[in-house]
Amino acid sequence: MRKKLPFSMCCGYCLQASYSCLYFRKFLAVTPVLGYLAAGILIGPYGLSIIRNVHGTKAIAEFGVVFLLFNIGLELSVERLSSMKKYVFGLGSAQVLVTAAVVGLITHYVAGQAGPAAIVIGNGLALSSTAVVLQVLQERGESTSRHGRATFSVLLFQDLAVVVLLILIPLISPNSSKGGIGFQAIAEALGLAAIKAAVAITAIIAGGRLLLRPIYKQIAENRNAEIFSANTLLVILGTSLLTARAGLSMALGAFLAGLLLAETEFSLQVESDIAPYRGLLLGLFFMTVGMSIDPKLLLANFPVIMGTLGLLLVGKTILVVIIGKLFGISIISAVRVGLLLAPGGEFAFVAFGEAVNQGIMTPQLSSLLFLVVGISMALTPWLAAGGQLIASRFELQDVRSLLPVESETDDLQGHIIICGFGRIGQIIAQLLSERLIPFVALDVSSDRVAIGRSLDLPVYFGDAGSREVLHKIGADRACAAAIALDTPGANYRCVWALSKYFPNIKTFVRAHDVDHGLNLEKAGATAVVPETLEPSLQLAAAVLAQAKLPTSEIATTINEFRSRHLSELAELCEASGSSLGYGFSRSTSKPKPPSPSDTSDDNQIIEGTLA
Incomplete structure (x- = not known):
């Protein structure tokens, strides 16, 4: 019998394999996610069997998702998150419930599975991979795009839905002391879980707002980088463990901590400190997913697995497209959201494993489902690329598809409006995208709009001096406008329209000369920048x-x-x-x-x- 490797050696082999795959991916021009998955297949129990006990590696790899969600929270804010509530609780709940119902019914009536197994499979396959999808969105620079925001909102709700699923599994188990499905038992368990979750989330938000800024300020005054980094790790792990004890996912606690730290002046340094940990642990997580893929089982059940995989990807995509249209998302954006959410997620491994332990599902069935979910996660980068290809082929054929639609911007709050998508507008858009600051750009050149759309940026065809067009891109909810149109007259009309119809917006505009600058200021410009x-x-x-x-x-x-x-x-x-x-x-x-008093408030325009 082969001797079991120490945990430290397992991690060492994982690091060596990941470095090798990342080195070769440069020549293959593929995403790092695929490199990590390939490394996991290679050194896992179904490959060279260098690492045979995957469970120990998964325990530490889960923190990769924790650090990823913490980083996402740092790049958001409470205000921006509140503006997404329509998609988080509306689109997200609809996607989970409808997908779980459809998959569960097919599993029960077509595949002949028992009711409890069908419930677990339906809910497990309705979930998507937060880690893989968000990583792909960040790599492709699509996090602030229309479909990127909608996808993130659904993933956030799915992290909450996992809690309900994990509570439900023991209650519907044939081994349950309640004797199977009991409405009263389920209601009691879910009610208790909701109370614990509410208490944990309230404690994190209240404690974070009261304590985080003073603590970080005191540590920053000591000028000790090691203590600063250690405190960040303590915050991440502490909030993660608190939500885990409340029955929620660890990633949700880390996300809340990042959201609270984003409101402080220390967010940039915190983001820099955690970057090495996030990349390392996230790579380890993707490798553990690769370790669960058994090539021999795939070959032995190739028709069944490929058929199930095809039904999963096509079916979830169609359902998301239908639901997305009901929530005002354009057909192309809905298709891209559907392709990103179609693969299974890491929580399916947890749910199916728990179902086996509870006697709901056979180990053979769970192994097949593990393989389907693992392969679908590996296909996520190609599905995202396919979505972009579809958008480039169909979205730009008609100028009407470039026009702004009010339903596509109704989730924006406190965003920036860029009037003119020429050289200056494109630079501003790039800077905002890198910091995940929401914006909408307007231009009357269909070629420029097509360029922006090809880069997955929210650029629309329209006159920036038109009250109707400005209303459709949410000017009444925007905080500022950067105006960089081609002609002095166009700049003047835009400033005048914003000042007259949307006086709360701060307008920053470029001027051709002194006279032009004075006229712009008289029209209501907040600040005029010389050209x-x-x-x-x-x-x-x-x-x-x-x-x-x-x-x-x-x-x-x-x-x-x-x-x-x-x-x-x-x-x-x-x-x-x-x-x-x-x-x-x-x-x-x-x-x-x-x-000193002039610089005390970073948000003040001096x-x-x-x-």
């Missing part, structure tokens, strides 16, 4: 650097020139009796150094600085 000043200063800085001037001297020279230029502009405007353009201070002609 030539900053590019000229950047070119001058590059030339000075080539002339071997020290970096500090270059910065001083550039800042002095900028201050002198703005002072001259202020004096010119005062002499002519006009207000000051370009969004700079109206009260002083010379800039003054910022005081006049006298560039927008």
Whole structure:
């Protein structure tokens, strides 16, 4: 009998295999997820059998999903999450309930499985892989796209639905002391679970808002990087264990912790600190999924497994498309959401394993389902690519498909509007996408809109000076607008329309010259940015650097020139009796150094600085 490997050696083999697969994926041009899955198949019990006990590896690999959800929480905010409640509890609940019902009925009446087994299989296959799907969305830069937001909302609800499923399994077991399905027993268990979950979530949110900022502030003042990182790990693991004790998933607790830390000024450093742990543990998780795929079982039951896999992917996609249309999602976006949610998820392994322990399902059936779920998860990157291909083929054939639809932006709150998707608008969109800040872009060039759509960005065809178009992209709920249209007249019309019909929006606009800037300011612009000043200063800085001037001297020279230029502009405007353009201070002609109180609020727009 082969000797069992120590846990440390198992992790060492996992790391070596993952590094090898990541090295070769550069030449194969595939996603890292597939590399990790291949590594798991290779070294797992059904491959070279280097690692035979997968359960021990899964225990630590689960923290990869925990760190991924924590990172997602860091990139969101409570306000943005509340704006997604329609999709979290509406679209998410509909997807889980309808899919579970359809799959369960097919399993019971077509496959001949007993009622309890059909319930478990239906609910287990209705779930999707949070870890794989979110990783694919991040790699493809689609997290802020329409279908990306809808997909994330459904996944978030599925994490909550897992709790109900795991509570339900022991209650419907033939080995249950209740003697099978009992409505009263189920209602009591679910009610108790709901109370425990509410208490745990309330404790995390209340404690986080009261304690996180003061604790991190105190640690930051000590300037000890090790303690800062250790405190972050403590927060992640503590909230995860708290939700686990309440019967919820560990990932949900980590997500709440990230959501609360996103409201503090320490979120960027926290995100940087956890990046190595997240990548390492997430890779380990994908490898454990690969270890559950048995190539020999696949060959022995190839027709059955492939048929079940095809029904799962096609059936879930069709159901999600139908449900998505009912919630106002366009047909193309609904198809992309369906393709991402069609594969099974990691919680199916947990549910089916528990069903075997409770005598609901046979080990042979669970092994086949493990294989179907594992293969479907491995296909997720290709399904996402297929969705993009469908969008590029069908969505851009008609200009009408590029027009904004109100139902596609009704989940946005506090977003940014980019008016003009030329070079400047594209740069702004890229910066916002990298920070997962929601935005909507408008342009009257169908070619530019097509470019944005091909990159899965929310870019629409429409006149930014039209009240109707602005209303359709949620201008009444937006917080700011960046206006970078091609002509001075178009910029003026856009500023005027936003100022007149949506006065709560802060408008930041580029100006061609001084007169244009003054007119824009009179139209209601919050801040006007000169079109030539900053590019000229950047070119001058590059030339000075080539002339071997020290970096500090270059910065001083550039800042002095900028201050002198703005002072001259202020004096010119005062002499002519006009207000000051370009969004700079109206009260002083010379800039003054910022005081500590000026920098205490990062969200304050300080006049006298560039927008």
